[in-house]
Amino acid sequence: MFWGSRLWSSVPSDIVEARAGAKGADRSGEGVVRSRFDEAVAHYVGLPKVELHLHLEGAIPLDALWTLMAKYGGDPDVVDRSQLEDRFAYRDFAHFLEVWNWKNQYICEVEDFTLIAEAVARDLARQNIRYVEAFYSPSDFARHALGTQEITMAVRRGLDRVPDVEVALIADLVRNRGAEHGMRNLAEIAEVRDAGVIGIGIGGSEAEFPPEPFARVYERARAQGFHTTAHAGEGAGATSVWGAVRDLRAERIGHGTRAGEDADLLEYLADRQVPIEMCPLSNVRTAVVPSLREHPVRRYAEAGLLVTVNTDDPKMFGNTLAEEYAGLETVLGMSRDAVHELMLNGIRGSWLPASRKDDMVAAFRHDGV
Numbered sequence: 001m002f003w004g005s006r007l008w009s010s011v012p013s014d015i016v017e018a019r020a021g022a023k024g025a026d027r028s029g030e031g032v033v034r035s036r037f038d039e040a041v042a043h044y045v046g047l048p049k050v051e052l053h054l055h056l057e058g059a060i061p062l063d064a065l066w067t068l069m070a071k072y073g074g075d076p077d078v079v080d081r082s083q084l085e086d087r088f089a090y091r092d093f094a095h096f097l098e099v100w101n102w103k104n105q106y107i108c109e110v111e112d113f114t115l116i117a118e119a120v121a122r123d124l125a126r127q128n129i130r131y132v133e134a135f136y137s138p139s140d141f142a143r144h145a146l147g148t149q150e151i152t153m154a155v156r157r158g159l160d161r162v163p164d165v166e167v168a169l170i171a172d173l174v175r176n177r178g179a180e181h182g183m184r185n186l187a188e189i190a191e192v193r194d195a196g197v198i199g200i201g202i203g204g205s206e207a208e209f210p211p212e213p214f215a216r217v218y219e220r221a222r223a224q225g226f227h228t229t230a231h232a233g234e235g236a237g238a239t240s241v242w243g244a245v246r247d248l249r250a251e252r253i254g255h256g257t258r259a260g261e262d263a264d265l266l267e268y269l270a271d272r273q274v275p276i277e278m279c280p281l282s283n284v285r286t287a288v289v290p291s292l293r294e295h296p297v298r299r300y301a302e303a304g305l306l307v308t309v310n311t312d313d314p315k316m317f318g319n320t321l322a323e324e325y326a327g328l329e330t331v332l333g334m335s336r337d338a339v340h341e342l343m344l345n346g347i348r349g350s351w352l353p354a355s356r357k358d359d360m361v362a363a364f365r366h367d368g369v
């Protein structure tokens with residue numbers, strides 16, 4: 001179920017406004033907006049999809065979390081599923097962080113990672129998402145005395161239970177912990193790369209922890225054969241994106257929303273076809289942009305950047321990949337063909353071998369993308 005009352009809060013604010021505004025004078029207008037969005041969601045749910053910017057810990061289906069809560073004695077303030085849903089309804093970024101940490105307290109033992117990884121993979125497969133490069137942040141769980149290696153193996157066991165979706169892993173070194181920690185974490189990750197860890201990234205507070213100090217970590221990661229991405233241009237401006245591409249030499253940029261603050265940067269990204277992992281509804285939620293209508297995703301795609309579209313933390317923001325695409329079409333006015341190209345960009349910007357990219361593009365086209 002991708003569209004229902006529970007998900008109502010996940011509708012792009014522009015569509016909510018359109019509905020609310022339509023209640024008075026123009027009821028037919030409301031019907032048009034709503035049905036076009038619904039129709040578009042149904043279209044994109046039916047198509048095969050790829051996702052390149054998804055945090056495993058932000059994608060845990062609530063049923064799986066509920067199971068873990070029961071295992072650890074629950075929370076007296078959250079006595080049933082509907083209260084859990086209320087807890088996850090997005091309010092603001094401070095509440096987001098509080099809920100993020102609150103849920104992580106129920107991920108304590110290594111088997112819990114197998115449970116959540118399997119649940120996330122099943123949820124992705126149900127949405128017709130065929131291939132994912134997913135972030136996970138093992139160092140966030142060090143307080144439970146869980147090692148990066150055992151967490152990684154446990155995640156892989158869960159993912160392998162779901163053959164309908166292939167999930168490669170990107171280890172988030174968590175910039176807030178600093179570059180020295182990142183270097184140590186990288187060494188741990190290298191020990192378990194056979195569990196399908198193909199890349200590294202840095203998430204966290206961009207403004208407080210700029211990319212440049214991580215240059216040596218990225219150099220080492222590259223030397224070890226890892227692919228690289230870095231969150232930039234979300235919490236901080238264009239300078240952070242320059243740091244990610246010039247100092248870190250990151251192959252991809254996570255978000256990149258604010259790259260447009262510098263026209264030279266947009267030209268640089270377009271010339272080099274640096275894939276940008278854009279997450280429009282996440283950006284609306286966290287107020288990086290005021291509304292979906294004002295999001296630069298369409299502008300960047302039309303400026304020739306290699307734009308991909310992703311959900312970031314779908315169970316925290318209440319969005320789905322199909323809704324992201326539907327928003328591009330019905331709110332930003334992109335043609336269906338243009339949105340399909342962005343879907344294929346997900347394959348082009350992935351770290352699959354070239355031959356597999358070609359095969360997957362052909363298979364997606366065959367299925368109507």
Ligand SMILES: [Zn+2]
Nearest residue numbers: 203231254312
């Ligand atoms: Zn992210």
